[in-house]
Amino acid sequence: MKVLVPVKRVIDYNVKVRVKADGSGVDLANVKMSMNPFDEISVEAAIRMKEAGVASEVVVVSIGDAKSMETLRTALAMGADRGIMIEAPEATEIEPLAVAKILKAVVDEEQPQLVIAGKQAIDNDMNATGQMLAALLGWGQATFASALEIADGKAQVTREVDGGLQKIEVALPAIVTTDLRLNEPRYASLPNIMKAKKKPVAEKTAADYGVDTTPRLKVVATEEPAGREAGIKVGSVGELVEKLKERALV
Amino acid sequence: MSVLLLAEVAGGALALDATAKSASAASALGPVTALVCGPAEAAATAAGIAGIDKVLHCADDSVANGLAENLSALILQLAGGVTHIVAPATNSGKNVLPRVAALLDAMVITDVTKVLDANTFKRPIYAGNAIQTVQSQDAVKVLSIRTAAFEAAATGNAAPVETVTLSDAPALSAHLEDMVVKSDRPELSSAKVVVSGGRGVGSEADFALISGLADKLGAAVGASRAAVDSGFAANDLQVGQTGKVVAPDLYVAVGISGAIQHLAGMKDSKVIVAINKDEDAPIFQVADYGLVADLFDAVPELTGTL
Numbered sequence: 070m071k072v073l074v075p076v077k078r079v080i081d082y083n084v085k086v087r088v089k090a091d092g093s094g095v096d097l098a099n100v101k102m103s104m105n106p107f108d109e110i111s112v113e114a115a116i117r118m119k120e121a122g123v124a125s126e127v128v129v130v131s132i133g134d135a136k137s138m139e140t141l142r143t144a145l146a147m148g149a150d151r152g153i154m155i156e157a158p159e160a161t162e163i164e165p166l167a168v169a170k171i172l173k174a175v176v177d178e179e180q181p182q183l184v185i186a187g188k189q190a191i192d193n194d195m196n197a198t199g200q201m202l203a204a205l206l207g208w209g210q211a212t213f214a215s216a217l218e219i220a221d222g223k224a225q226v227t228r229e230v231d232g233g234l235q236k237i238e239v240a241l242p243a244i245v246t247t248d249l250r251l252n253e254p255r256y257a258s259l260p261n262i263m264k265a266k267k268k269p270v271a272e273k274t275a276a277d278y279g280v281d282t283t284p285r286l287k288v289v290a291t292e293e294p295a296g297r298e299a300g301i302k303v304g305s306v307g308e309l310v311e312k313l314k315e316r317a318l319v
Numbered sequence: 320m321s322v323l324l325l326a327e328v329a330g331g332a333l334a335l336d337a338t339a340k341s342a343s344a345a346s347a348l349g350p351v352t353a354l355v356c357g358p359a360e361a362a363a364t365a366a367g368i369a370g371i372d373k374v375l376h377c378a379d380d381s382v383a384n385g386l387a388e389n390l391s392a393l394i395l396q397l398a399g400g401v402t403h404i405v406a407p408a409t410n411s412g413k414n415v416l417p418r419v420a421a422l423l424d425a426m427v428i429t430d431v432t433k434v435l436d437a438n439t440f441k442r443p444i445y446a447g448n449a450i451q452t453v454q455s456q457d458a459v460k461v462l463s464i465r466t467a468a469f470e471a472a473a474t475g476n477a478a479p480v481e482t483v484t485l486s487d488a489p490a491l492s493a494h495l496e497d498m499v500v501k502s503d504r505p506e507l508s509s510a511k512v513v514v515s516g517g518r519g520v521g522s523e524a525d526f527a528l529i530s531g532l533a534d535k536l537g538a539a540v541g542a543s544r545a546a547v548d549s550g551f552a553a554n555d556l557q558v559g560q561t562g563k564v565v566a567p568d569l570y571v572a573v574g575i576s577g578a579i580q581h582l583a584g585m586k587d588s589k590v591i592v593a594i595n596k597d598e599d600a601p602i603f604q605v606a607d608y609g610l611v612a613d614l615f616d617a618v619p620e621l622t623g624t625l
């Protein structure tokens with residue numbers, strides 16, 4: 070079974086972004102970029118399936134400007150077999166709908182039985198691409214997975230839902246999106262980073278797939294969120310209770 | 320203009336708070352038809368929410384568990400002539416809305432915090448460190464509503480209820496079981512007071528300190544990702560960028576450092592209290608009242624005093 074994993078290059082999760090002074094967007098100049106953390110979890114899940122003999126090949130795909138190649142190489146160093154680099158506008162600028170359309174074309178070509186995407190990209194916080202891809206393919210979807218098992222042409226998935234957990238079964242081929250508790254991704258070792266440089270990566274463009282990446286949503290403004298007024302430190306539990314009583318909170 | 324609102328049903332009952340808050344966002348956009356998938360009582364409750372003009376009730380088993388393929392087929396079946404499709408940005412809303420949007424060739428707009436006009440919406444990006452205003456040109460706008468940013472619509476309405484059924488369920492997935500813990504505490508997303516514990520609490524056993532304080536305050540219990548990952552608290556209690564977003568009157572953070580991903584889920588709370596033994600913990604930068612103390616001393620004392 071072939072598994073396809075889309076990986077996105079995003080701002081590193083440790084960076085606190087700032088809005089540009091002119092309100093035209095966020096400042097990404099000289100900011101550390103990494104693979105979207107949920108995508109690391111997806112890559113890990115796919116590699117474990119290969120190690121367990123469930124998957125035969127793990128193909129990773131990234132859509133964005135040329136720098137997304139780094140993200141692909143990271144996935145290859147973790148253990149993915151080959152990559153597809155699809156040149157398009159910078160990853161943060163392409164909307165999930167366009168990404169899903171490109172991924173659909175990749176799926177049509179590659180015919181994987183399973184696509185494992187992240188539940189959410191931590192830049193746009195959209196949480197949409199996996200569900201959109203499932204819709205375009207007419208496939209079943211299992212989002213927010215914290216456990217995943219493949220058996221008898223089906224995926225059994227435990228999902229993180231509002232009140233706890235839900236277990237569902239999806240017929241393959243299907244889309245799974247990963248949540249934080251699915252696994253702990255490995256680090257790529259130095260020898261594997263070296264080996265990854267020789268793994269094959271096909272280079273394409275969004276236009277090769279005939280997909281228009283023009284955004285549907287026009288960004289009218291980008292602002293800083295409202296700040297909070299500075300608070301105070303209290304010296305004791307007694308003082309804390311007094312303050313809360315003054316504001317009728319306890 | 321007209322709106323189809325997907326009501327939130329949880330544990331066999333209408334989630335009134337999430338639905339009423341989404342209804343107040345939706346009613347700014349036009350007459351609202353609410354779709355309720357669940358028992359008849361849930362539909363009746365939804366019919367009582369102000370701003371809902373009509374309720375469509377679907378009691379089919381195929382949509383009872385929120386399976387995205389079936390539910391989106393039903394929404395599409397009912398969406399003829401609709402200009403907006405709206406749902407609360409709960410996990411169930413987030414599961415189904417992007418699927419609906421893609422089927423309509425529309426770009427979904429998730430986590431809307433403000434409706435400016437029929438086409439223009441505000442939403443947070445980068446863990447809430449920036450707020451974007453976006454304008455949609457799609458024929459049908461598909462939006463999920465960040466409920467913490469809206470007031471709940473009033474109740475006391477009596478909208479008519481009509482029964483609908485899904486004509487053709489894709490049946491690509493099947494529901495096996497729910498593993499849902501019933502709690503007598505208030506629900507996290509709608510509670511007036513939330514007490515959250517982090518890694519500093521140290522163990523699942525000691526997390527009883529957090530629930531003890533919560534019970535004293537009539538509060539919901541929340542947790543940081545580290546507390547959930549360590550098994551101190553259930554996954555559905557995670558507050559943050561990739562968990563639940565809350566904005567209670569009072570949020571008490573205990574043994575939580577205040578990572579940006581956590582702040583994203585609670586920094587719009589009216590009053591924030593932080594208890595942490597590290598005086599430099601970033602949580603103190605957003606706290607109205609910070610107490611630098613060992614939680615194993617401070618929390619029992621606080622629970623005892625209240």
Ligand SMILES: Cc1cc2nc3c(=O)[nH]c(=O)nc-3n(C[C@H](O)[C@H](O)[C@H](O)COP(=O)(O)OP(=O)(O)OC[C@H]3O[C@@H](n4cnc5c(N)ncnc54)[C@H](O)[C@@H]3O)c2cc1C
Binds near residue numbers: 082
């Ligand atoms: C993709 C991604 C998504 C994420 N999503 C979320 C999310 O939704 N929500 C979330 O919370 N996090 C999220 N995180 C994790 C986040 O980055 C932090 O790792 C996490 O919030 C830290 O949890 P914590 O504050 O409990 O633990 P720590 O950062 O380890 O802090 C523990 C705190 O407890 C204090 N402490 C220890 N002992 C005591 C004591 N005895 N008395 C008093 N204080 C004590 C310490 O001083 C410290 O400040 C996410 C991370 C990633 C990469």
Ligand SMILES: Nc1ncnc2c1ncn2[C@@H]1O[C@H](COP(=O)(O)O)[C@@H](O)[C@H]1O
Binds near residue numbers: 077130131132160194
């Ligand atoms: N430009 C991209 N390239 C590759 N994968 C992407 C891209 N954008 C989104 N994805 C995938 O879709 C998931 C969810 O992203 P989003 O819907 O933007 O929150 C990510 O975790 C990735 O798996």
